[in-house]
Amino acid sequence: MTQPVDPNYLPADNRYESMPYIRSGRSGLKLPAISLGLWHNFGGIDPLENGRAMLHRAFDLGITHFDLANNYGPPPGSAEETFGAILRKDFAAHRHELVISTKAGYWMWNGPYGEWGSRKYLISSLDQSLRRMGLDYVDIFYHHRPDPETPLEETMGALDHVVRQGKALYAGISNYDAEQTREAVRILNDLGTPCLINQVKYSMFVRWPEEALLDTAQELGIGLIFFSPLAQGLLTDRYLDGIPEGSRASKPSGFLKKDQVTEENVNKARRLNDIARERGQSLAQMALAWVLRHPASTSALIGTSSVQQVEENAAAVEKLDFSADELQAIEDILAE
Numbered sequence: 001m002t003q004p005v006d007p008n009y010l011p012a013d014n015r016y017e018s019m020p021y022i023r024s025g026r027s028g029l030k031l032p033a034i035s036l037g038l039w040h041n042f043g044g045i046d047p048l049e050n051g052r053a054m055l056h057r058a059f060d061l062g063i064t065h066f067d068l069a070n071n072y073g074p075p076p077g078s079a080e081e082t083f084g085a086i087l088r089k090d091f092a093a094h095r096h097e098l099v100i101s102t103k104a105g106y107w108m109w110n111g112p113y114g115e116w117g118s119r120k121y122l123i124s125s126l127d128q129s130l131r132r133m134g135l136d137y138v139d140i141f142y143h144h145r146p147d148p149e150t151p152l153e154e155t156m157g158a159l160d161h162v163v164r165q166g167k168a169l170y171a172g173i174s175n176y177d178a179e180q181t182r183e184a185v186r187i188l189n190d191l192g193t194p195c196l197i198n199q200v201k202y203s204m205f206v207r208w209p210e211e212a213l214l215d216t217a218q219e220l221g222i223g224l225i226f227f228s229p230l231a232q233g234l235l236t237d238r239y240l241d242g243i244p245e246g247s248r249a250s251k252p253s254g255f256l257k258k259d260q261v262t263e264e265n266v267n268k269a270r271r272l273n274d275i276a277r278e279r280g281q282s283l284a285q286m287a288l289a290w291v292l293r294h295p296a297s298t299s300a301l302i303g304t305s306s307v308q309q310v311e312e313n314a315a316a317v318e319k320l321d322f323s324a325d326e327l328q329a330i331e332d333i334l335a336e
């Protein structure tokens with residue numbers, strides 16, 4: 001559903017009053033506890049005015065961090081174009097208040113230089129991203145996924161290079177496990193461009209970072225930003241009564257497939273929803289508070305398809321703490 005948009009948008013004066021800002025590791029940069037990603041719903045196939053309305057509301061609620069990648073769309077690149085157009089129209093006077101990130105690592109163009117982790121690919125891709133968004137620099141440039149073939153020194157060297165060029169303020173990695181993170185951090189430290197943050201998938205349904213990464217990140221002094229904290233909508237009330245029209249699982253372009261909306265997942269979500277209600281929250285809000293409970297957490301990186309979802313999710317920060325009994329009740333449901 002397209003949302004009404006204010007063509008003469010001016011950010012709310014009280015935009016910094018409710019959102020907590022959390023330091024990313026031992027860096028100087030703080031990120032909002034809730035950040036907004038543009039993976040879905042900002043592509044060339046999506047209504048621009050809806051994306052515009054969501055960005056306005058997000059910024060009004062203190063969400064200062066917007067996350068992109070070269071390939072977000074569809075088609076690939078179009079989310080950066082949409083974002084650039086909205087940025088020029090509505091946020092031109094506020095660039096210094098925004099943390100904008102992009103990434104390279106997945107397929108972006110044909111041929112040997114259009115994916116993975118070579119210096120050739122990363123630097124070409126960032127130049128293209130900057131052009132699409134109409135920016136001189138991004139705040140964070142990520143290597144999007146580990147490359148088993150390219151020497152890590154080359155990939156991290158490319159991140160160091162773009163930071164020195166001023167095309168990115170900070171370097172980040174994404175989808176790196178604990179050992180890969182340790183190695184990347186060591187190389188970047190040696191180069192003099194410390195790693196700011198690792199962006200990984202984490203939610204009540206996807207818990208691999210608990211094995212080692214949460215503690216490793218804390219030890220190394222880098223931040224962690226968690227993508228798909230709502231398991232693409234499974235950890236909300238979206239699928240409690242079937243797969244609604246217009247939902248991510250209902251769309252051919254969505255990365256959540258119908259067969260991931262299993263009876264087992266939905267049953268767990270129903271029971272988690274009961275705990276959330278007892279806490280006076282929605283399930284989405286509890287799922288966001290849950291990923292933020294570890295001291296290594298910097299931000300929960302959400303996606304949204306409506307202004308209402310932006311508002312609901314930003315309000316998760318009103319109750320972030322859990323009692324030991326609540327955490328145990330959640331564990332019991334997840335373990336079944």
Ligand code: NDP
Nearest residue numbers: 037038039227228229230231232233236247248302303305
């Ligand atoms: P989420 O787990 O937050 O899922 C977002 C989806 O959940 C929305 O599109 C919406 O689905 C549904 N939703 C959100 N809020 C609510 C609510 N309050 N009530 C009901 N449904 C809700 O995150 P994403 O999977 O979208 O990932 C977030 C961001 O993380 C991406 O935009 C991207 O920036 C980043 N990312 C990074 C990756 C990486 O490799 N580094 C990989 C994937 C994502 P619906 O459309 O059905 O309304």
